[in-house]
Amino acid sequence: MxxxxxxxxxxxxxxxxxxxxxxxxxxxxxxxxxxxxxxxxxxxxxxxxxxxxxxxxxxxxxxxxxxxxxxNEKIQTCPFSNLVIGDIMNYSSITFDPNIKFNNSxxxxxxxxxxxxxxxxxxxxxxxxxxxxxxIGFKKDQISGYSLDNDSHVPHCWDGEKKLINFKKRLNRLENNSKIIISAPDYPYRCPPAPYERASMIAYYLKKKGLKYKIYVFDAKNSFTKKEIFLQEWKDHYTDSIKWISRDQGGQIVSLDQKNKIIETSNGTKLQADLIHIIPEQKAxxxxxxxxxxxxxxxxxxxxxxxxxxxxxxxxxxxxxxxxxxxxxxxxxxxxxxxxxxxxxxxxxxxxxxxxVFLNTCYSFSSKNRAFSITAWYKLNSSxxxxxxLGSKQSDILSNHEERFEESQHAYGWYETITKSLYS
Ligand SMILES: Cc1cc2nc3c(=O)[nH]c(=O)nc-3n(C[C@H](O)[C@H](O)[C@H](O)COP(=O)(O)OP(=O)(O)OC[C@H]3O[C@@H](n4cnc5c(N)ncnc54)[C@H](O)[C@@H]3O)c2cc1C
Structure with a gap:
C-alpha cells in the first residue's frame, strides 16, 4: 500500500x-x-x-x-457531492465562485x-x-415511466446542477425501516464508482440518524470498479443493509411506476420502495x-x-x-x-x-474517514x-483502519488542491 x-x-x-x-x-x-x-x-x-x-x-x-x-454563475462540483448527501460536507464547500473573468451565458x-x-x-x-x-448529456426513454424533466422523480444529481438540496430533503423525510432503490447505469458513464459511493453515503447518513433501512442497488452491469472493497465495506460497516443486484440477477430496471413507487426489472421482479433514485444512462x-x-x-x-x-x-x-x-x-x-x-x-x-501520458486516480468514501482508490496510467497506442x-493499482481489500483513514486524507487533499488551483 x-x-x-x-x-x-x-x-x-x-x-x-x-x-x-x-x-x-x-x-x-x-x-x-x-x-x-x-x-x-x-x-x-x-x-x-x-x-x-x-x-x-x-x-x-x-x-x-x-x-x-x-x-452557471457558480460551479457546483460533482466530486464530493456524495459527501454532501452523507452530511459530511456542506453544500457551500463544493460550490465555487470562479476567480476568472467569464461570459455567463x-x-x-x-x-x-x-x-x-x-x-x-x-x-x-x-x-x-x-x-x-x-x-455529459442523458439518454432518454431507457426506463419506461422515468422522465428527466418530471420534478416528482428523485433528481439524479449527476450533472452539477442545483438539485442536491431537493435530494437531501427527500432523504431527510425517510422514516425507520425505509426501502431505497438506486439504479446504476451501464458503462460508460461519469465517475464509475460514484453510484456505489452514493449508496454508502446514504447508508452513512441514515445510520447516523439511528434509522434502520435497506438499500437495493440494481445494476445494469455485472461488475463494477472496486467492487470487492465496496462489498466488504458494506458488510463491515452497514451490516448488509446494502444489497447489490447484478444484471444477470435481474439488476436492470426496465420500468418505473412513479405513483405507486414500484420498479420492475428485466427478469420481471417488482419491488416497492420509499425512495427510488434512478441514475440515467449517459452520453455526450x-x-x-x-x-x-x-x-x-x-x-x-x-x-x-x-x-x-x-x-x-x-x-x-x-x-x-x-x-x-x-x-x-x-x-x-x-x-x-x-x-x-x-x-x-x-x-x-x-x-x-x-x-x-495521462493519469487518473478515483477515490471513493464508504464513510467519513474511510476511503480507497484506484490509480491508472495511460499513453497513446502505436497508431x-x-x-x-499502462496498468493500474488499487487499494488493498484488507487495508486496516489507519490506511483507509490515510486515503481519506489524500482524497480531501486532492479535492482541496484541484479546486483551489482551478477556482481561487
Ligand atoms: C456523484 C459524482 C461524484 C464524482 N466524484 C468524482 C471524484 O471523486 N473524482 C473525480 O475525479 N471525478 C468525480 N466525478 C466525475 C466528475 O464530476 C466529472 O468527470 C468532471 O466534472 C468532468 O469534467 P468536464 O469538464 O467534462 O465536465 P463538468 O465538470 O461537468 O463541466 C461542464 C461545464 O460546462 C458547462 N456547460 C455545459 N453546457 C454548456 C452550455 N451549453 N453553455 C455554457 N456552459 C455550458 C456546465 O455548466 C459545466 O460547468 C464525480 C461525478 C459524480 C456524478
Missing amino acids: KKIQKNRRKFIKDISKLTLFVLLNQILFSKKIFAHNRPKVVVIGLGFGGATCVKYLSNFSRILDLVVIEK NVRYIDSEKKKVFFNDHDTLDYDFLILSPG SNLLSDSNLCDHDWCQVNPMTFEVNGQKDIFVVGDSIDAGDMPKSAFSANSQANILSINLVNLILQKDFIDP KDRIVS
Missing part, C-alpha cells in the same frame, strides 16, 4: 514537473514571437476540463486572446463552418480555436450532437490534440469524449485538458506536439489514435 502511494506520488510529481517545464519553455519561446494577430481561443464550460484549459492558457496572453463562457449551437458560437439569447461570437468541455453533452460535432454516444477526437475527428480548430475534452481506456472523471478531464492546452500552444507556436492503459 505504502509502495503504491509512493509510486503514485512520484508519478504525479514527475507529470507536474514535466507540465511546468513545458509551460516555462513555451512562455520563453512565445516571448520571442511578435504576434500581430493573436488568435481568439474560446473555451466553453468552466468545469474540470474547461477550467484547467483556462488556467494553462491564461499564461499566454501574448500570443492568444482567451474568451471563457459558462452557463448558455451556448445553444456551434456553426463549425462559419466558426461561430450561438447563444440562447441569439447573440453570437466568432472564434479561431474553440475548446469545449461541456460535461447535447450541445455537441445539436451542433453536429458528435454522431455517436461520445465525441470522437484525436487523443494527441483533442481536435474533433473530421473538424478543424474545434477541440473537446473531459466527459463528453470517447477517451479509450480512460474513465470519465475530474482527474482524467484535468489530465487531458493539460495536454490539450500544451499542444494547442504548440500548434499556435508551430512547434511539435508532445506525445502524451496514436486511442488512449490505452
Whole structure:
C-alpha cells in the first residue's frame, strides 16, 4: 500500500514537473514571437476540463486572446457531492465562485463552418480555436415511466446542477425501516464508482440518524470498479443493509411506476420502495450532437490534440469524449485538458506536439474517514489514435483502519488542491 502511494506520488510529481517545464519553455519561446494577430481561443464550460484549459492558457496572453463562457454563475462540483448527501460536507464547500473573468451565458449551437458560437439569447461570437468541455448529456426513454424533466422523480444529481438540496430533503423525510432503490447505469458513464459511493453515503447518513433501512442497488452491469472493497465495506460497516443486484440477477430496471413507487426489472421482479433514485444512462453533452460535432454516444477526437475527428480548430475534452481506456472523471478531464492546452500552444507556436501520458486516480468514501482508490496510467497506442492503459493499482481489500483513514486524507487533499488551483 505504502509502495503504491509512493509510486503514485512520484508519478504525479514527475507529470507536474514535466507540465511546468513545458509551460516555462513555451512562455520563453512565445516571448520571442511578435504576434500581430493573436488568435481568439474560446473555451466553453468552466468545469474540470474547461477550467484547467483556462488556467494553462491564461499564461499566454501574448500570443492568444482567451474568451471563457459558462452557463452557471457558480460551479457546483460533482466530486464530493456524495459527501454532501452523507452530511459530511456542506453544500457551500463544493460550490465555487470562479476567480476568472467569464461570459455567463448558455451556448445553444456551434456553426463549425462559419466558426461561430450561438447563444440562447441569439447573440453570437466568432472564434479561431474553440475548446469545449461541456460535461455529459442523458439518454432518454431507457426506463419506461422515468422522465428527466418530471420534478416528482428523485433528481439524479449527476450533472452539477442545483438539485442536491431537493435530494437531501427527500432523504431527510425517510422514516425507520425505509426501502431505497438506486439504479446504476451501464458503462460508460461519469465517475464509475460514484453510484456505489452514493449508496454508502446514504447508508452513512441514515445510520447516523439511528434509522434502520435497506438499500437495493440494481445494476445494469455485472461488475463494477472496486467492487470487492465496496462489498466488504458494506458488510463491515452497514451490516448488509446494502444489497447489490447484478444484471444477470435481474439488476436492470426496465420500468418505473412513479405513483405507486414500484420498479420492475428485466427478469420481471417488482419491488416497492420509499425512495427510488434512478441514475440515467449517459452520453455526450447535447450541445455537441445539436451542433453536429458528435454522431455517436461520445465525441470522437484525436487523443494527441483533442481536435474533433473530421473538424478543424474545434477541440473537446473531459466527459463528453470517447477517451479509450480512460474513465470519465475530474482527474482524467484535468489530465487531458493539460495536454490539450500544451499542444494547442504548440500548434499556435508551430512547434511539435508532445506525445502524451495521462493519469487518473478515483477515490471513493464508504464513510467519513474511510476511503480507497484506484490509480491508472495511460499513453497513446502505436497508431496514436486511442488512449490505452499502462496498468493500474488499487487499494488493498484488507487495508486496516489507519490506511483507509490515510486515503481519506489524500482524497480531501486532492479535492482541496484541484479546486483551489482551478477556482481561487
Ligand atoms: C456523484 C459524482 C461524484 C464524482 N466524484 C468524482 C471524484 O471523486 N473524482 C473525480 O475525479 N471525478 C468525480 N466525478 C466525475 C466528475 O464530476 C466529472 O468527470 C468532471 O466534472 C468532468 O469534467 P468536464 O469538464 O467534462 O465536465 P463538468 O465538470 O461537468 O463541466 C461542464 C461545464 O460546462 C458547462 N456547460 C455545459 N453546457 C454548456 C452550455 N451549453 N453553455 C455554457 N456552459 C455550458 C456546465 O455548466 C459545466 O460547468 C464525480 C461525478 C459524480 C456524478
